[in-house]
Amino acid sequence: MCGIVGVMGRAPVNQTIYDSLLLLQHRGQDAAGIATAHEQFFNMFKAKGLVRDVFRTRNMRSLPGNSGVGQVRYPTAGSSDNEDEAQPFYVNAPFGITFVHNGNLTNWRSLREELFRIDRRHINTNSDSEVLLNVFAHELQSAASGANLDDDAVFAAVSVVHRRAKGAYAVIAQIASFGMVAFRDPHGIRPLCLGRQETENGTEWMLASESVALTGCGFSFVRDVDPGEAIIIDLDGQVRSRQCADNPSLTSCLFEYVYFARPDSLMDGVSVYQARLRMGEYLADNVARALRLGDIDVVMPIPDSSRPSAMQLAARLDLNYREGFIKNRYIGRTFIMPGQAVRKKSVRQKLSAIDMEFRGKNVLLIDDSIVRGTTSRQIVDMAREAGANKVFFASAAPPVRFPNVYGIDMPTQAELIATGRSIDQIADEIGADGLVFQHLEDLERSVRDLNPAMTQFEASCFDGKYVTGDIDAQYLAELSRSRGA
């Protein structure tokens, strides 16, 4: 997952974009970048690393201008080592465009081939985002007439992007001398929202992956961008929008609610925090059916993401709730780190157990999800080392059994701990005395209870159903080859 942001301001925006990227850091820890527009030039700085490590004062000074875009990256195509794949991306024609993307295209290799063969465009990285930018640029070139760009041409270009690109994309682009354009794929798989702020110089607008970036920077949340919709914010701060997809349908990624998004965000009308509380309630009912509650002395979350669910589960079952694992606040999220070796090492660096909370007790550990089992395997060991008697485990999400191709880096089935294993076998594998998973219907209900309009979800990592159509075997094989290691 990546975090994206765009600001159309009335004063220099570099600091606001920096601050918003800090608020989106949980969505991508590998690289960060900002591109601002000033007079007739774009200024850009991007590099590998966390936001606070990437931008020094001199870099911030090199980013003047009252509008700009920014991104924090968690790669799903290409590699985390290649600084050229950090975003924003830039193309000089037509007009000059800087571009940020969250999501993943499943047909980017054939599009790249087409772009070269038919459109005479060379793509210089293995990033699907660079491909998407060039498709957009090509379509803008075709739709625009003469030197002047108008709304119709921009909306027409987005419509063709929707027809050509397959996969998930939330995009914010700046077009020189025109303004900002943002759009979401026809299924709205990846999130994107709009906010505004009144200043003494006039209205400022911000677009961001999550509402926490808006509110944390003093903007108020206006609305989510609709699936398939494109929004234009022109240089005068006027906002216009149009539905550009033939058959848009909201099919948000369920994993955002489980893990990715911050709990203090509002996404497609749903508070992520409240959704996680609900997950805890439904999971509690399932735990009550599967385990003997009298056997459980204490419920514990695995920090951070499972906290709301664990708390609510304990309350519903009338069990003690304790924080037995303490998190080192200076270590980032483990799951989105690049490579299994670093992820494995980080769990021990990140979490440590308070022995007195475990000694002689039967503990029920709650996590939001079990994906590769990197966390759960080590955590169960740590609980035992700390003196726990029995260690039960429950996951607020169902078993993850299928690769994700829409912006979450789970490229191969083989790496998923649930692949080819029954629940008992997974329990054995992580060393738990009992293991309970959320049912998919209950997970969906946890979100839908809060917004009945959400009738369907992108839940492919749980059920293997891909909303953009079947994923061809060649793509999956290539994904596994290029990213699996």
Ligand SMILES: O=P(O)(O)OC[C@H]1O[C@H](OP(=O)(O)OP(=O)(O)O)[C@H](O)[C@@H]1O
């Ligand atoms: O089964 P795994 O492959 O280990 O993946 C799942 C774990 O990874 C995530 O934690 P992470 O440390 O990334 O972030 P958090 O601090 O937000 O919980 C998630 O919350 C689970 O704990």
Ligand SMILES: NC(=O)CC[C@H](N)C(=O)O
């Ligand atoms: N997680 C994402 O949104 C990734 C964006 C893009 N596919 C990249 O790899 O850089």
Ligand SMILES: [Mg+2]
């Ligand atoms: Mg976690």
